[in-house]
Amino acid sequence: MAAPLPARSRFVVVGGGIAGVTCAERLATEFPSEDILLVTASPVIKAVTNFKQVSKTLEEFDVEEQPSTVLEKRYPNIKVIESGVKQLKSQEHKIFTEDGKQCIYEKLCLCAGAKPKLISEENPYVLGIRDTDSAQAFQNHLAKAKRIAVVGNGGIALELVYEIEGCEVLWAIKDKAIGNTFFDAGAAEFLIPKLTAEKLETAIACKRTKYTTEGSEKEGGSVAAADKLGTALGPDWHEGLHLKGTKEFSHKVHIETLCEIKKIYLQQEFKQLQKTSLSFPKDKSDNQNAHPDEELWPVYMELTNGKIYGCDFIVSATGVVPNVKPFLDGNNFSLGEDGGLKVDKHMHSSVADIYAAGDICTASWEPSPVWQQMRLWTQARQMGWYAAKCMVADFLGESIDMDFSFELFAHVTKFFNYKVVLLGKYNAQGLDLDHELMLRCTKGQEYVKVVMQNGRMMGAVLIGETDLEETFENLILNQMDLSAYGEDLLNPNVDIEDYFD
Numbered sequence: 001m002a003a004p005l006p007a008r009s010r011f012v013v014v015g016g017g018i019a020g021v022t023c024a025e026r027l028a029t030e031f032p033s034e035d036i037l038l039v040t041a042s043p044v045i046k047a048v049t050n051f052k053q054v055s056k057t058l059e060e061f062d063v064e065e066q067p068s069t070v071l072e073k074r075y076p077n078i079k080v081i082e083s084g085v086k087q088l089k090s091q092e093h094k095i096f097t098e099d100g101k102q103c104i105y106e107k108l109c110l111c112a113g114a115k116p117k118l119i120s121e122e123n124p125y126v127l128g129i130r131d132t133d134s135a136q137a138f139q140n141h142l143a144k145a146k147r148i149a150v151v152g153n154g155g156i157a158l159e160l161v162y163e164i165e166g167c168e169v170l171w172a173i174k175d176k177a178i179g180n181t182f183f184d185a186g187a188a189e190f191l192i193p194k195l196t197a198e199k200l201e202t203a204i205a206c207k208r209t210k211y212t213t214e215g216s217e218k219e220g221g222s223v224a225a226a227d228k229l230g231t232a233l234g235p236d237w238h239e240g241l242h243l244k245g246t247k248e249f250s251h252k253v254h255i256e257t258l259c260e261i262k263k264i265y266l267q268q269e270f271k272q273l274q275k276t277s278l279s280f281p282k283d284k285s286d287n288q289n290a291h292p293d294e295e296l297w298p299v300y301m302e303l304t305n306g307k308i309y310g311c312d313f314i315v316s317a318t319g320v321v322p323n324v325k326p327f328l329d330g331n332n333f334s335l336g337e338d339g340g341l342k343v344d345k346h347m348h349s350s351v352a353d354i355y356a357a358g359d360i361c362t363a364s365w366e367p368s369p370v371w372q373q374m375r376l377w378t379q380a381r382q383m384g385w386y387a388a389k390c391m392v393a394d395f396l397g398e399s400i401d402m403d404f405s406f407e408l409f410a411h412v413t414k415f416f417n418y419k420v421v422l423l424g425k426y427n428a429q430g431l432d433l434d435h436e437l438m439l440r441c442t443k444g445q446e447y448v449k450v451v452m453q454n455g456r457m458m459g460a461v462l463i464g465e466t467d468l469e470e471t472f473e474n475l476i477l478n479q480m481d482l483s484a485y486g487e488d489l490l491n492p493n494v495d496i497e498d499y500f501d
Contacts, residue, residue, distance in 0.1 A: 009037040011391065012095065012105040014085055016040030018063060018377060019358025020111030021047055021071065022384030023391075028075040030392045035077055037103060038068075039095070041084035045071055048381055055470045056477070057410035058421065059378060085112070090331045090351045107353050107391045110327060110341065111384060114320035114359035114375060119151055119261050125299035125313045126264070129156055138315065142167060145312035147280060149301055151261055152317030154181045155376075155413070160315060161253055162195065162416045168280045169253045170309050172301070174260050179415065181374075184427060186439060187461055190447040194416040195253045254281050256303055264314065265300040275300070277308045320375060322360045336362025345402050346394070347387035355391055357383035365402075370424035370458060370476055371409045378411050408477055409459075412469070421469045424459035424476045425451055431458060440490040448490055455483035 011034065013024045024038045038045075044065045051061040068080035083097040088108075096102045116128035127138055142148065147168040150157050158179050161171050173180070177188035265275065277300055279293040290307075297310025322340040327333065334342040334350035340362030347355045358380040363373040373379065382405040393400040411422045428435050428451045435458065440448040446464030450457055450472065457475045462468055475482065488494050 008104045009079075010034050010106045010395075011109075012037040012039065012103060012107070013109045013111060014039045014095070015111030015113055015358070015360070016042050016045035016068070016080075017111060017113045017358060018046050018048060018380040019113070019360075019384035019387075020109070021045050022381050023109050023111055023357055023388045024071075024078050025075060026385055026388035027391065028078050030388070032077060035079050036075070037079050037081060037105075038071070039081045039083065039085060039097060039103075040068070041082075041098075043067065043082055045080070047071065054412060055410075055473050057405060057408045057473060058412050058469060059381075059410075060412055061377075061381070063377060085326045087329065088327045088331055090354060093353065105353070107355070107395060109347075109355040109357060109384075109387050109391060110349070110360055111356070111358045111380075111387075112323045112326070112360050114322050116316065117318050117321050119314070119316045119318060120264055123264060123266075123299070123314075125266070126316050127313060128316050129160070141313055147297070147311045149309065149311045149314045150317060151301075151314060152319065153178060154317060154319055155415075157315075157317035158182075158415050160317065167252070168311075170280070170301075170311060171253055171255045172259055172261065172303055173255065173257055176257055178255065182415070182420070182422060182427075183461065184437075184449065186441070186449065187447050187463060190441060190443070190463060191416050191418070193444065194418075252280070256305065256307065259303040259305040259307075261301050261314075262304045263302040265302070267296060267298055267300070270300045270310075271296075275302075275308055277310045280309075320359060322362070324360060334364075336364060338362055346390040346400065347383065348390065348394075355387045357387035368407050371406050372425070372429055374409070374411070376411055382406070408473065410473065415463075418463050419465060421460070421462040421466075423462075423469070423472055424457075426459040426461045427451075428459065438487070438490050440492065442492075450489065452482070455481045457482060 011027045011031070013020050013027070013036065016038065020038060020040065024036050027036045045068050047064045047066050049062045049064045051059065053059050068082065072078055072080055081097065081101070083099040083101065085095055086098045087096040093106065094102055094104050095108070118126060118128045120126045127141065129135055129138055142164065145167050147170065149170040149172060150161055151172045153173040153175055157171070161169055177183070177185040178192065179188055183191070265273070277293045277297070278290040281290055293310055295310065298312055299314060300308055300310045301314060302308045322338065324333070324335070324339060324341055331351055336342050341349050341356040341360055342364040343349055343356050343361045345365035347357055347361070349356050359375045361383065382403065386403040386405070389403070390400055409422070409424055413420050425431055431451065431453055435451055435453040438450045438452060446466050447461070448466055448468065449461040451459040456479050457472065459476065460472045462472070482489060
């Protein structure tokens, strides 16, 4: 049974993802005698486990899916309400839940995340991958598939294309190179050989146990139900899933660059229009004179470059939009260009006593020259933690400094089985044309790129086990003039760490 909704609560948090849970945990610690209310549409919450501070700003952690009762046991003053929010009346300081309850708050933090941008909302052959249920549905579909299409070029698309085996993968991206969100063309070239190489089998223990509520799993139907949102996937979401199609080969990926989907046809419509689709290109040279496809497919995609391909289903991995809809009606929120709730440097929205953190919000303060907002796990955790800190300070009438985690953008992840560290303006985001790049690349081993401006390091991409992250983090934070070191900065025969100890 869900806990009864109290009529009043000093602190209410909406959202059971990383930002919301981190915020609620922090508030529960600060006010052990206060009931902290966590309202979430999902029966499971996301918890940070195995947290490790790698350096000043870099952090690593696992994301574990747990039933909300585990959170309530750990923090007896957190009360979890399993229901979505139907309406917010900010002038009355009141929220209404979908199951008919209501609650009056003093301070509210909105951490309702984001939902996938689907290329087609109603098509049963278009899947969005956002939460554990949709990832499971994807695995079930893939088990029967000979060919799929992946549309998008962000983190989920990158991981998917690499992990899928035994199935032809058509990958449509609007950019020139893969992984444009994270990499430049050079890093993309470094990674591409991994797409054709045989993968070594690794026994993986799934870090996040899957919990379902009785009767919540339904067979069939459209798998693109984006309105029924669970909390977003963890950084290792594909681990423990069996991502294998029907065929007996490892990787078979064909990339169509600089294109988007123009139209999607179901088989019947495709036949009626007497369109011609192309067979899967055998190699790059085959791409120039692709042959008509004799096989009939359940769904077809027409690309803006004029090509049409058939497949078993299409994965829409084209990013997310902040989940603000339930909160806007009748409330005077300022929204960012990306549709998120604008927050100031204390995570406060434009509406009194309402804060926001994680994917739902848009940072609208003047950022540090080497920080930018990205809708990533690390920032969701940092924002949730900091939002709670700001709520506490505001409640106690204390002043608070900006958290150090917003001094430098720092993210560590894994792509194509390589460790990837992104620091600062790693893709020269927003820098003038007077910046320069320095590169070091050992094929199949490491790729190091630093972004320099006026002799100072502004950002870096480190792929592989480079052991340079702490040194480069310090050099970006210190803004030391490195002109004198020239190319030696990346000389593998020079131990750069000795320079700056």
